[in-house]
Amino acid sequence: MPPSAERLPIYELRPALASALQQGRGARIVIEAPTGSGKSTQIPRMMINDGLAGDGQVVVLQPRRLAARMLARRVAQEQGCRLGDEVGYQVRFEKAVSAKTRIRYVTEGILLRELLLDPKLTGISAIIFDEFHERHLYGDITLARCLDVQATDRPDLSLLVMSATLETARLQDYMAPCEILRSEGRTFPVTISYSPPKVALKEEPWHHAARVCGEAIRGNDGHVLIFMPGSYEIWKTIEEVRRQKWARDFDVVPLHGELSVADQDRAVEESARRRIIVSTNVAETSLTIDGVTAVIDSGLARMAGFDVNRGINTLTIERISQASAQQRAGRAGRTAPGICHRLWSEATHSRRPMQELPEVLRMDLAEVALTLKAGGITDLDAFRWLEKPDAKGLAQALELLRQLGAIDPQTGVITPLGAVLVRHPVHPRHARVLVAAEEAGCVEPFALLLALMQGRSIFGKSGAAPPDEFVHGDEFSDLLPLLRAWEIARAVNFDRDECQRRGLNALAAREAGQLANQLLRQSRARSAGADDLTHETFAKVILTGFSDQLARRTNQGSLACDLPGGRRGSLQKESLVRKAPLVVATEVREVEGREVQVLLNGVTAVEEMWIEELFPDDYRVVNEALWDEPNRRVMQKEQTVFRDLVLSSRQSGEPDRAAAAAILAREVQAGNLTLKEWDDSVEQWITRLNCLARWMPDLEMPALGPEDRAFIIEQFCHGAVTYKDIKDKSPWNTLRGWLSAQQARWLDQYAPERLPLPGGRHAKVTYTDTGDPFIAARIQDLYGLETTPLLASGRIPVLVHILAPSHRPIQITRDLAGFWKNQYPKFKIELQRKYPRHVWK
Numbered sequence: 001m002p003p004s005a006e007r008l009p010i011y012e013l014r015p016a017l018a019s020a021l022q023q024g025r026g027a028r029i030v031i032e033a034p035t036g037s038g039k040s041t042q043i044p045r046m047m048i049n050d051g052l053a054g055d056g057q058v059v060v061l062q063p064r065r066l067a068a069r070m071l072a073r074r075v076a077q078e079q080g081c082r083l084g085d086e087v088g089y090q091v092r093f094e095k096a097v098s099a100k101t102r103i104r105y106v107t108e109g110i111l112l113r114e115l116l117l118d119p120k121l122t123g124i125s126a127i128i129f130d131e132f133h134e135r136h137l138y139g140d141i142t143l144a145r146c147l148d149v150q151a152t153d154r155p156d157l158s159l160l161v162m163s164a165t166l167e168t169a170r171l172q173d174y175m176a177p178c179e180i181l182r183s184e185g186r187t188f189p190v191t192i193s194y195s196p197p198k199v200a201l202k203e204e205p206w207h208h209a210a211r212v213c214g215e216a217i218r219g220n221d222g223h224v225l226i227f228m229p230g231s232y233e234i235w236k237t238i239e240e241v242r243r244q245k246w247a248r249d250f251d252v253v254p255l256h257g258e259l260s261v262a263d264q265d266r267a268v269e270e271s272a273r274r275r276i277i278v279s280t281n282v283a284e285t286s287l288t289i290d291g292v293t294a295v296i297d298s299g300l301a302r303m304a305g306f307d308v309n310r311g312i313n314t315l316t317i318e319r320i321s322q323a324s325a326q327q328r329a330g331r332a333g334r335t336a337p338g339i340c341h342r343l344w345s346e347a348t349h350s351r352r353p354m355q356e357l358p359e360v361l362r363m364d365l366a367e368v369a370l371t372l373k374a375g376g377i378t379d380l381d382a383f384r385w386l387e388k389p390d391a392k393g394l395a396q397a398l399e400l401l402r403q404l405g406a407i408d409p410q411t412g413v414i415t416p417l418g419a420v421l422v423r424h425p426v427h428p429r430h431a432r433v434l435v436a437a438e439e440a441g442c443v444e445p446f447a448l449l450l451a452l453m454q455g456r457s458i459f460g461k462s463g464a465a466p467p468d469e470f471v472h473g474d475e476f477s478d479l480l481p482l483l484r485a486w487e488i489a490r491a492v493n494f495d496r497d498e499c500q501r502r503g504l505n506a507l508a509a510r511e512a513g514q515l516a517n518q519l520l521r522q523s524r525a526r527s528a529g530a531d532d533l534t535h536e537t538f539a540k541v542i543l544t545g546f547s548d549q550l551a552r553r554t555n556q557g558s559l560a561c562d563l564p565g566g567r568r569g570s571l572q573k574e575s576l577v578r579k580a581p582l583v584v585a586t587e588v589r590e591v592e593g594r595e596v597q598v599l600l601n602g603v604t605a606v607e608e609m610w611i612e613e614l615f616p617d618d619y620r621v622v623n624e625a626l627w628d629e630p631n632r633r634v635m636q637k638e639q640t641v642f643r644d645l646v647l648s649s650r651q652s653g654e655p656d657r658a659a660a661a662a663i664l665a666r667e668v669q670a671g672n673l674t675l676k677e678w679d680d681s682v683e684q685w686i687t688r689l690n691c692l693a694r695w696m697p698d699l700e701m702p703a704l705g706p707e708d709r710a711f712i713i714e715q716f717c718h719g720a721v722t723y724k725d726i727k728d729k730s731p732w733n734t735l736r737g738w739l740s741a742q743q744a745r746w747l748d749q750y751a752p753e754r755l756p757l758p759g760g761r762h763a764k765v766t767y768t769d770t771g772d773p774f775i776a777a778r779i780q781d782l783y784g785l786e787t788t789p790l791l792a793s794g795r796i797p798v799l800v801h802i803l804a805p806s807h808r809p810i811q812i813t814r815d816l817a818g819f820w821k822n823q824y825p826k827f828k829i830e831l832q833r834k835y836p837r838h839v840w841k
Contacts, residue, residue, distance in 0.1 A: 020181065022052070026157055033162065044058045121149060147175065194349065213276065224292070364397065471576060479586070549564075621638065664726060702738060774801055780805070
């Protein structure tokens with residue numbers, strides 16, 4: 001073991017770890033250790049080198065592929081072995097492992113899929129959940145499944161959960177019984193500074209970071225680590241830093257998941273020359289870059305999520321939590337005292353959330369739901385959730401699986417098709433596309449297409465339009481140029497310079513080819529090439545996986561589209577099929593830029609007849625009366641509907657008058673249509689009636705509840721078809737027809753609209769649903785009214801608002817006699833002085 005490794009702070013836990021693992025079979029351990037303490041690399045080594053894992057394998061779950069690869073490479077170096085021998089890694093579609101591997105770093109989804117093939121996890125002695133505080137969805141689910149395995153088939157399996165910032169109490173309850181091990185570490189002090197509030201709000205983060213970087217390097221001889229939310233902000237920061245004169249003394253390098261392995265290594269390798277590393281939050285945890293003594297933190301991260309209300313993926317820049325800010329700052333105190341400049345104000349720091357929201361509460365759950373179903377978990381509500389997911393999000397995931405044919409609509413049990421889909425290591429949507437492509441005899445181009453859609457953009461910048469060279473005439477899909485571009489890249493053997501000349505990313509193209517080969521390993525047959533694909537075949541295959549993202553253009557002059565579920569989105573102006581009336585999108589994403597937009601990407605034009613052929617149970621033609629908002633009228637329309645998305649519509653005669661009245665009434669009640677004559681006097685009449693029904697039940701007055709109100713409005717609208725027909729119509733005939741002549745007399749007698757006053761005036765009575773009825777009158781108008789007025793045959797006193805001559809209230813009382821006797825003499829003196837011209841008694 002290298003001497004430098006033994007000096008890492010985590011080694012103070014070595015005796016306690018040995019004791020915990022030797023106390024009994026199937027240990028459960030929670031390890032808290034600061035950033036840079038060495039837990040990610042040294043805990044697995046201790047378990048193997050000290051014989052704490054028996055003859056089995058130690059599997060280390062990492063949230064990110066980049067971290068899994070780089071940690072495995074470092075531990076292999078420390079163990080003095082070739083990567084893939086004793087120490088290896090395995091991420092989606094990529095691995096370096098062998099029969100000799102004892103320490104295996106994996107991303108979280110890998111182990112969950114292994115549980116499907118081998119529920120007993122044969123050959124694995126211990127599983128380490130690293131950086132668990134990030135609360136990735138697959139980390140949560142895999143821990144739950146492993147706890148079940150340990151409690152049943154594998155009591156010898158050890159489970160370790162590690163992080164620098166954990167909600168230990170909650171996790172301790174969840175994993176009970178378990179042991180808590182804490183390392184205080186030996187990090188150096190880090191001085192934290194904040195930006196002035198005005199500066200933090202005005203500057204773009206890359207300008208702000210470059211300026212602060214110039215200040216940070218003074219009196220500091222270490223590397224600088226700058227945190228930015230994504231690759232775009234990273235390159236803007238690098239450009240801005242390189243413009244500065246002082247930057248000549250530094251290597252300025254990026255670090256993010258889209259880089260090649262060589263470029264990632266360059267960012268973290270030891271270097272005699274000072275470096276400025278501009279990174280995403282991949283450098284926040286797991287990876288320790290030696291020699292960093294200054295951190296500049298934008299306080300931002302690009303967060304993937306899923307909007308359950310609209311059923312769309314989101315990718316927005318969010319403010320990081322206080323826990324993440326603490327992790328980032330700790331990177332500056334790894335080898336020497338350091339500084340951390342936060343590009344936000346100290347006043348706003350306390351308003352940041354303490355922890356990031358767990359992914360189970362913000363991500364699409366379809367893939368994990370299908371995996372759990374395949375693992376025999378029939379009732380997902382009863383699953384051992386560390387954090388129970390949002391009920392609406394889980395319901396949406398299950399509905400998508402039903403639409404894909406992956407689970408039975410009645411029982412919720414996985415179907416034979418679902419069992420096939422789960423074997424593909426991709427989202428169920430993509431797996432369904434692969435199955436449909438295989439059935440259509442064109443799996444190879446679709447495997448390549450899905451690979452190109454999942455990786456970094458082959459056209460360099462994500463979202464960039466394809467160069468004209470790859471666009472052929474009238475395209476029926478935005479996806480076709482991807483296939484043509486890849487063929488060109490392959491033809492030049494993925495040569496970097498030649499690809500760059502054509503506007504292509506050679507590395508992205510090469511990786512897509514490798515990924516496509518991985519996908520094809522699940523296929524039983526080979527197929528036709530992309531050139532042989534017809535529009536119909538291509539669109540039908542895409543529709544099988546993305547039918548819920550079918551979209552109809554709102555009109556020919558707009559890029560706006562309607563989607564199922566009442567959602568709205570927009571085609572990109574660069575889309576090659578932006579004139580097609582019906583399209584299906586392979587991605588519906590909310591993107592935050594200068595403003596938030598819901599964009600439809602990877603669009604293919606479709607025909608209505610194909611939808612009817614593929615989804616006959618969800619396709620119907622209806623002829624009914626409908627509200628036409630632009631014309632503000634009810635129209636009879638024949639509509640072709642897919643689920644709840646209207647595909648086409650035409651007028652088909654005059655609407656039924658009863659149906660028209662019901663629709664107009666609905667629009668009135670929803671507040672979309674205003675009736676000019678339905679004023680406060682109408683509402684007071686209804687309230688008077690309801691009050692009297694409550695006060696004098698013996699009269700059996702017909703109170704007006706919500707359903708009755710709806711009925712009256714519908715009666716009021718009878719015979720009308722347009723808003724114009726009811727806009728200025730009086731409702732009184734309809735309302736008065738609700739009461740008999742006797743009931744109308746009782747209403748005026750026992751709940752009158754106005755009360756006579758001694759001076760000859762009448763005071764309006766205001767009735768309320770919950771409070772007392774009241775009148776408001778000037779004090780002179782009340783002279784002679786000795787006692788409180790009563791309604792409902794003397795049962796209900798009226799609250800009296802007594803006003804000064806200026807109509808300002810001076811007293812509110814339901815005891816008028818007491819007012820004249822006790823309060824009035826005092827008021828009279830002051831009021832007589834203020835208003836000497838008025839009569840005072």
